[in-house]
Amino acid sequence: MRVQRTGILLKPDNRRVLLRPFEPNTEARMHQIISRIMLLTDDEVQDLLNKILVDFEHRHRKYRAFLLVRYMQIRAHFKNCKGSLNENHKLLIGAYFSQEYAVESAALFNPSIVWHPDQSGIDVGSRRFILSMRATGEGHISSICFRTGIVDSENQIHLDESGRYVAAGM
Numbered sequence: 001m002r003v004q005r006t007g008i009l010l011k012p013d014n015r016r017v018l019l020r021p022f023e024p025n026t027e028a029r030m031h032q033i034i035s036r037i038m039l040l041t042d043d044e045v046q047d048l049l050n051k052i053l054v055d056f057e058h059r060h061r062k063y064r065a066f067l068l069v070r071y072m073q074i075r076a077h078f079k080n081c082k083g084s085l086n087e088n089h090k091l092l093i094g095a096y097f098s099q100e101y102a103v104e105s106a107a108l109f110n111p112s113i114v115w116h117p118d119q120s121g122i123d124v125g126s127r128r129f130i131l132s133m134r135a136t137g138e139g140h141i142s143s144i145c146f147r148t149g150i151v152d153s154e155n156q157i158h159l160d161e162s163g164r165y166v167a168a169g170m
Contacts, residue, residue, distance in 0.1 A: 006157050010111060010133065012104035017059060018166040019066050021073065022099040030077050033096055037089070045088050052095045059100070061165050067094030103143045103166055106136040116148060125153030 024030045040048070057063040068087075071094035085093075116128035128150050135145045145166075149159040 008157060008159060010108045012106060012108050012135065013162065014102045014105040016104050016162065016166045017100040017102050018168050019060055019063070019098055020101050020168070021070060022097050024097075027077070030074070030097075034077060034093065037093055037096060040092075042086070042088070045092050049088050049092050049095070052092070056095075056100070059165075061167070064091060067091045067098060070094035070098050073097075101137060101141075103137040103145060104135045105138050106140060108133045108135050108145070110134040122150055123153065127151050131159070 024033065037045075053063070060066065068090055071090040074093070074097050111131055111133045113129045113131050116130050119128055122128055128148065131147045131149060133145050133147070135143045137143060147159055147162055149157060151157055
């Protein structure tokens with residue numbers, strides 16, 4: 001079998017991030033963070049939340065929904081909290097207990113290709129494929145990532161641009 005390099009380089013992209021929970025090392029640290037947030041005025045909460053939304057919301061689908069879910073996951077730690085919280089407080093608390101994770105920050109390797117089940121809308125003699133790769137991110141945690149592309153009738157490989165968003169598997 002004759003093998004020929006394609007010139008295609010699969011490079012990790014540290015801009016591709018997903019949201020995941022941030023878990024402080026101790027219960028005491030969690031309470032310290034919550035206590036500090038509870039001392040903020042409504043205006044301070046609004047200012048901080050605005051900055052967070054400007055910096056992060058455009059990088060994630062349903063960012064606010066994620067933050068509210070994250071708040072719901074940790075609200076049991078609010079035993080000594082007096083009064084009800086408005087949505088901005090909940091969003092800010094959710095943000096403080098969330099973090100981004102760059103799934104491709106270290107490396108991409110072990111590519112594997114299978115034919116895509118949808119071959120519609122492409123030129124005769126071409127085939128659409130799904131490319132899976134092992135991605136290594138921060139802390140050397142491995143993930144599987146996917147890309148798509150087409151092998152044309154001249155056996156040239158065309159990779160589709162990677163999507164703007166990264167999502168965790170279910």
